Amino acid sequence: MARGSTRPTSRDVAEAAGVSQAAVSLVLGDKWRGRVSPTTAERVRHAAQELGYRPNLAARNLRLGRTRTVLLVVPALTTEFFAGVYTGAARVAAQHGFGVVLYPSPEGIGPARDPFGSAQAALDGVIASSMAADALTAIRGDQLPLVMLDSDPTGSQGAATVNLDIADGVRQVTDHLLELGHRRFLHLAADIPSWTFEVRARELASRLCETPGTSLRATRAPISFEDALTATQTALTTPGPRPTAVICDDDKLAAGAYKAARRLGLRIPDDISITGLDDLALARALDPELTTVRLDAERFGEQGMKALLAVLDGRTPPQEDIPVELVVRGSTAPPSA
Amino acid sequence: MARGSTRPTSRDVAEAAGVSQAAVSLVLGDKWRGRVSPTTAERVRHAAQELGYRPNLAARNLRLGRTRTVLLVVPALTTEFFAGVYTGAARVAAQHGFGVVLYPSPEGIGPARDPFGSAQAALDGVIASSMAADALTAIRGDQLPLVMLDSDPTGSQGAATVNLDIADGVRQVTDHLLELGHRRFLHLAADIPSWTFEVRARELASRLCETPGTSLRATRAPISFEDALTATQTALTTPGPRPTAVICDDDKLAAGAYKAARRLGLRIPDDISITGLDDLALARALDPELTTVRLDAERFGEQGMKALLAVLDGRTPPQEDIPVELVVRGSTAPPSA
């Protein structure tokens, strides 16, 4: 019988099975072949089951010097996108006996002092989405293996990076609209200082530079319906020829653009085309459904975790960008003029 | 200087500061008043800073017998709702020096064998959203303190429960529609066997029973746009007088109902009223904006964590339901007939 309140240890199991603690460790660690007889092994397993034995992970971690736990830092959890990243990362992790702890931080990893805030777990490595430069150095100083998601590969101080091919997504959107005949564009940009948004702006600008006869206006807004609405409304009522297509940095911004268009009495897509980026469930809830770029969040998370596992094994992580896919729906059409 | 690759321990700090390891532990644990002189304490802190010392959490956890880490089990991460629950729980946890590890499980906690899947962290307690009965017993057997969210208080085997006052939300929605003059209702129910959805159905039915001259149809669908669309479309084209109001178990289902209404050529809210439940960002992206019930997810998470902390302290957790609030927007109006 269990002696009251405290959880049984491997020693309790050993006593119950009439063997030494070492034998228990061997059996339960599946290293008993040729070291313990099958009947004894079975006896140990039975005793463990009987007592409801669960290994003490703190002790195991201390002994082994590793925790098989990694930290995933995401800027926010409020979107399906990072939920998907987590799901993918956790799936791969589980296949390798790893756990994933989440640290949602509004501003990526915090300052050098206590960079992980409340993430208490003992860690083997870190996957981070957005991160201040000094925090990056702090982590590097901690010697913690690090993989960065959607970050500038040239500024990563040697950390491995895994990126979505956002630039290609922007190219696909732009080409799609150009083929439809659009020439005057509005870029509704996310007001967040992050590499992934810089890439959007840069790629869009350079693509349109190559095409004569095009014009590009840009406006910025925090990622929220209200802000996106007012920013778009202002931009569309500015004097001069009105843009015929709005390219948004993500789907939520696009939803704000929808509202702005409606408020101005513009029909989508007849009077104005709108595109997003993410392909959230929201994209198909809008009316008409949103033309957008599908980001495979789960695959992104998977690749991030695979890269981290590679680093942990001392291997070189793969370095290919994850492809993205244009999804054409009802929010884009040839311009009416 | 650090001796190469391995991370510095408290003993390294002690050596650098010229004191014993015990003194380092006292100083860094802030228990040095009256035991170590201020100047020595400062010297220790400086040495720790210099070496970039970080305590080994595995060792600390083993020594203290607790981890200051709790597990939050959520059915899915794909919605802002559980993101909010996590945010609230993590905030309260951080205030008490706790960390929160997330375990998103499609079916709540798994079967008795290895109930936490890949959640490897050593835990002090568990907060769980939805859970199979046998998994519940398994955890109880583990002696892990447990708080259950939105679960049947009578079936919780003595575990503490924290609930949103969903029944009141359903009452508010129903009364709102009744006051507008609606009498024929369609209930678009989530096809998920969970207490929180049972409450919705039960409360709605009992509320309408009390009001003579009302009728209630019900249909079920998994929480996805496509399924909600087809289910609603079928239900609305069934022979007999058409319902004038659709009450949906959550906002995502409502978005599906919007599409079904549009496909049938019904205008919202002129021809049909639609209500949701959650108040996701989606609710304000829809056109017209959705009348729904606001659930304060963060407060929910906070209360859950507070309850767990109470259990960990041996106190009795508070047992009040968290109030919810009807938010009337553009998707409800008096019936046209």
Added chain:
DNA sequence: AGGGAGAAGTTATACGTAACACTTGGGCGT
């Protein structure tokens, strides 16, 4: 018959931390 190889274990140890119990030296009251 002798010994070497393997099977079937056991004993002992280290991981890094926190805290209890102990030591030392000086200051102070009477």
Added chain:
DNA sequence: ACGCCCAAGTGTTACGTATAACTTCTCCCT
């Protein structure tokens, strides 16, 4: 002058696990 107390530490131990190193015993080959 004696004892006592307090400041300022140090020595030691235990937490539960995994594993290297050791011990027995039996079997089998030459």
